[in-house]
Amino acid sequence: MSSESTAIRTTDLPANSHINFPVLANEAGWRCQGNLWSTLHDVCELLHIPTPVSANSEDGLFQHVRYKAGQRIHTIGQHFENLYIVNSGFLKSVLIDEYGNEQVLSFPMKGDLLGIDGIYTQRHASEAVALSDCDVILVPYKTFSALGRTYAELEQAMFSAMSRELVREQAMISMLSALSAEAKVARFLTNLGERFGQLGYSNKVFNLRMTRHEIGSYLGLTLETVSRTLSAFNELGMITVDQRQIGIIDPIALKTLRRLPPAKSRSKVSKIVSEKVSEKVSALVAKNLLPQWNSELASSLN
Amino acid sequence: MSSESTAIRTTDLPANSHINFPVLANEAGWRCQGNLWSTLHDVCELLHIPTPVSANSEDGLFQHVRYKAGQRIHTIGQHFENLYIVNSGFLKSVLIDEYGNEQVLSFPMKGDLLGIDGIYTQRHASEAVALSDCDVILVPYKTFSALGRTYAELEQAMFSAMSRELVREQAMISMLSALSAEAKVARFLTNLGERFGQLGYSNKVFNLRMTRHEIGSYLGLTLETVSRTLSAFNELGMITVDQRQIGIIDPIALKTLRRLPPAKSRSKVSKIVSEKVSEKVSALVAKNLLPQWNSELASSLN
DNA sequence: CGGTAACTTGAACCGTGTCAATCAGTGTGG
DNA sequence: CCACACTGATTGACACGGTTCAAGTTACCG
Incomplete structure (x- = not known):
């Protein structure tokens, strides 16, 4: 079954397949008397x-x-x-x-x-x-x-x-009309983490349940851009990526990653928080993958 | 007074300046007893x-x-x-x-x-x-x-x-995440025309009440792109543009202008409706300003 | 009539889409 | 059990649409 098939909305499965056998539902531990x-x-x-x-x-x-x-x-x-x-x-x-x-x-x-x-x-x-x-x-x-x-x-x-x-x-x-691809993906991860957190799960480590294509569609990007951006964040040491398993390492950096400002006056940030990945960071900055940091944060880093 | 000033939200004008003198309001002819x-x-x-x-x-x-x-x-x-x-x-x-x-x-x-x-x-x-x-x-x-x-x-x-x-x-x-700049602007004009039409005004000739900058913000584009796209539509003979005065000449073309499809298999349309502008049209097509026409419409044109 | 905001147009740049190749994971059937 | 197919993910090369910067024009308003 392809949840990816676009135009063709086969009705092979009834929209409402009412009444299955009663199961102890509620994976998240929500109170339940085993009822339906x-x-x-x-x-x-x-x-x-x-x-x-x-x-x-x-x-x-x-x-x-x-x-x-x-x-x-x-x-x-x-x-x-x-x-x-x-x-x-x-x-x-x-x-x-x-x-x-x-x-x-x-x-x-x-x-x-x-x-x-x-x-x-x-x-x-x-x-x-x-x-x-x-x-x-x-x-x-x-x-x-x-x-x-x-x-x-x-x-x-x-x-x-x-x-x-x-x-x-x-x-x-x-967000769709104002943010860069990196900022979109960063926000997406942050938001998802927060939502998981509110449900009692970890807000740092979680599984993406959707494909890169679906993320791209949601963010107005192609799946390749999503994939590349995740890889870049990974190399930066901001997150870990293993297929759909995401680990957020530097939530602040994720949250403060923004769109390139209209002025080209962005200060070339040379030093970032995490030391063990700093060389990779600067490589990324050189490639303009880190367009801008929140200004007050950036200054607090030097 | 600059309605364009971005960050600065001066409260120079009270949000609610209640009760002005009673005027015969209702420019659109809505029934009115001259009341407030x-x-x-x-x-x-x-x-x-x-x-x-x-x-x-x-x-x-x-x-x-x-x-x-x-x-x-x-x-x-x-x-x-x-x-x-x-x-x-x-x-x-x-x-x-x-x-x-x-x-x-x-x-x-x-x-x-x-x-x-x-x-x-x-x-x-x-x-x-x-x-x-x-x-x-x-x-x-x-x-x-x-x-x-x-x-x-x-x-x-x-x-x-x-x-x-x-x-x-x-x-x-x-629309924001799926359409090209031309398609966005085309839809914007079409929708605006329809809304004016529903109010009893002309759906073909109307005044834009907003700046290019505001249109751009609404559509997720820069003001330059909006301006250029309007100029292109004008040259194409689809609309007339005189500052904020818009005249819609070819509503069908406007309505069916789409985003470039994922497949590069778009048939190079060579002939378009309006004859007196056809040469300009083909010039535009060559420049890929007319990415795709609604397929059934395109075929009905040949 | 000057000053400012809005608009137009050009040229160069670059972020992201597009296309293509490869790889990993998973399920299937011989 | 392995071969095969298929979907999803990664990565690279390249092209191009749209942004950015800049200059000049037009419209509007005090």
């Missing part, structure tokens, strides 16, 4: 929103659905009925343009909300694909909407979540 | 959403605020209290990055909703600047929220509007 259903309280907890104080335990039960890597949670054009909340696993959200090229929009993971883009036209504008086996909570929009009318806080949380998503996309737009 | 206030019905009409059937006329009156070109409707970090609906005029919504560079996110005009990004953190994430004199309806979020709880349709419309905005931004992300 979650309460409203569970859902709120997962989304990090306060549970409505007056909520009673029979307000709703939400079905879990499991997807295997490669399966689609929803496809473009599919009638919008449900929102989805990721309970475990790793996915990608993609747009398919008029020529069948896929554009990765996000890499949702535990606690993320999917399907919001379907509200507008009542059809999904994007598709969500599992990159690993996933456990997803299915929230019928009608049910959720009704609950929102009962519990004002819930509705408010929904507005808040949508607003957050909007802000996130704005930041994405800004 | 709009009813819920007015607001719904402006937003193209159905007025709640049960709404009574005293549900709310919404204040109009006028801004002169260059004034800010809201600024980044400002406490979020209101949503804004553009009744007339032309604005830009911008993000300011950590180095003071501005990133244009959108060019709101009549009927557009502003300020949604403030819901999440209760502070505005972007700022909105008037590019021309504007008449804006101020909708207190609390009031609106309360009305939403009274009228389910209204709340639903709000979800829908936010979802639409999300989809629009996704399309923007896709």
Whole structure:
């Protein structure tokens, strides 16, 4: 099964293969009674929103659905009925343009909300694909909407979540049009690390669940540029790369790597933090792979 | 007053200079009793959403605020209290990055909703600047929220509007990372034309209200590239350009201008529609300024 | 009518895409 | 068990689209 096939969206796998055998799910240790259903309280907890104080335990039960890597949670054009909340696993959200090229929009993971883009036209504008086996909570929009009318806080949380998503996309737009390739990749790694950290995993060592091609699509780069940039960071001693295994060694350097400023007045930095790789660093600087450091940081290094 | 000044966000002008003298507003002929206030019905009409059937006329009156070109409707970090609906005029919504560079996110005009990004953190994430004199309806979020709880349709419309905005931004992300400079500019002109058309203006001849720099920021290009691309389209006979006055001559060509496909197998198109400019066209094609035409259209031209 | 901001155009540079070759990892079938 | 196919990743050579820098023109405004 090729999760890379672009235009061809075979429906070899049903979008919703409901109800598998009950498994002890929740790889991240989220509390679970071995069930396939979650309460409203569970859902709120997962989304990090306060549970409505007056909520009673029979307000709703939400079905879990499991997807295997490669399966689609929803496809473009599919009638919008449900929102989805990721309970475990790793996915990608993609747009398919008029020529069948896929554009990765996000890499949702535990606690993320999917399907919001379907509200507008009542059809999904994007598709969500599992990159690993996933456990997803299915929230019928009608049910959720009704609950929102009962519990004002819930509705408010929904507005808040949508607003957050909007802000996130704005930041994405800004990044896409303003940053260099190195800065994009550096930020990508930093953000991914932070997200893993928030889930209780290491924010320094983690596995990329997506291909270089998918990273490139997400960042507006080619897979070769992504690969080269990772290699460069590796040689620099900022990270370690072994296939999809990433280790972040110098998070500060990653976080402060920026786009080349309009002025060509960038000071040729000759000495960098980590001594054991400094010669490689200067080699890289000579090749202009380190366009600029945050100025105050750069000066603090000399 | 420099609407171009980047980092420096002087508060020389109050964000809200409430209550000016009553003017016969509404340049676009929107119905108006010469007032500074709009009813819920007015607001719904402006937003193209159905007025709640049960709404009574005293549900709310919404204040109009006028801004002169260059004034800010809201600024980044400002406490979020209101949503804004553009009744007339032309604005830009911008993000300011950590180095003071501005990133244009959108060019709101009549009927557009502003300020949604403030819901999440209760502070505005972007700022909105008037590019021309504007008449804006101020909708207190609390009031609106309360009305939403009274009228389910209204709340639903709000979800829908936010979802639409999300989809629009996704399309923007896709465009930024996948299209060539020419395709970006072509789409920009097409979209702008369509928006003017929907407002009852000409979709063929219109004035750009923003600078080349702002267009470039919006499209992820430099102002020089924007200028050059417009000149090229002009020479091609696809549009006319006289400073900010744009005339769209060949909307089809504009709409079907695409990015160079991954395969280098692009057929060298030798003949194009408009005969009186065909020689210039082929010159352009030779320079690869016309990377590809929509295939079925291209074939229909020969 | 001067001063400034916006726009246009040219020339050179360089970051990133494109193309191609190679290698590693994984699954498959003889 | 190995050969084979296939996908993903790495790396190099090269080309080119778009940025950068610079100069000059036009439009606008006090």
